[in-house]
Amino acid sequence: DAGVIQSPRHEVTEMGQEVTLRCKPISGHNSLFWYRQTMMRGLELLIYFNNNVPIDDSGMPEDRFSAKMPNASFSTLKIQPSEPRDSAVYFCASRAQVANSNQPQHFGDGTRLSIL
């Protein structure tokens, strides 16, 4: 079975440029999460979608960050303009939200972002 698919796997760009990270959740999963992982802060939840609707974006660091989920099989996380402190590994995870059932999150392999 295909897991959560993220692209690109690596991105190196200069500060000020727009960065777009992509995620394809597992088919049938109706919850999607974007995380950022750094050595200093560990794993931080940026935004959570349920049925394509953003439910909690309190973890989005600044207005430079935006996320969309136009349909059940695709989501993007955009940073514009990018800054060196945005360098991190960004993970997408999806989950099937079923009442009274424990469905765990499944993670993609992440996008390693370096802003020069």
Added chain:
Amino acid sequence: GEDVEQSLFLSVREGDSSVINCTYTDSSSTYLYWYKQEPGAGLQLLTYIFSNMDMKQDQRLTVLLNKKDKHLSLRIADTQTGDSAIYFCAERPPGTYKYIFGTGTRLKVLA
């Protein structure tokens, strides 16, 4: 408040058992998870336990839960070099979407 704490590092010899510890603070019933992260990869779910259970075993993995102390441990029997990774503990109260992750414990297996 919600917090999940883990020690940062653990080093064991190949063939020995590894025990990775975690404490959580949520006072309600909760789901507790162990994830493994290998270099350059995402978090892979290893196992999970609900807080009304004391123990769960799955091949070389044993999860023990001390509800009174809110202490969770993951024991890996016959640790192999392929077990070297970062192990994350996480909790999620039922009915919520938010996973509270620990800082991760980096396990190093010495040959």
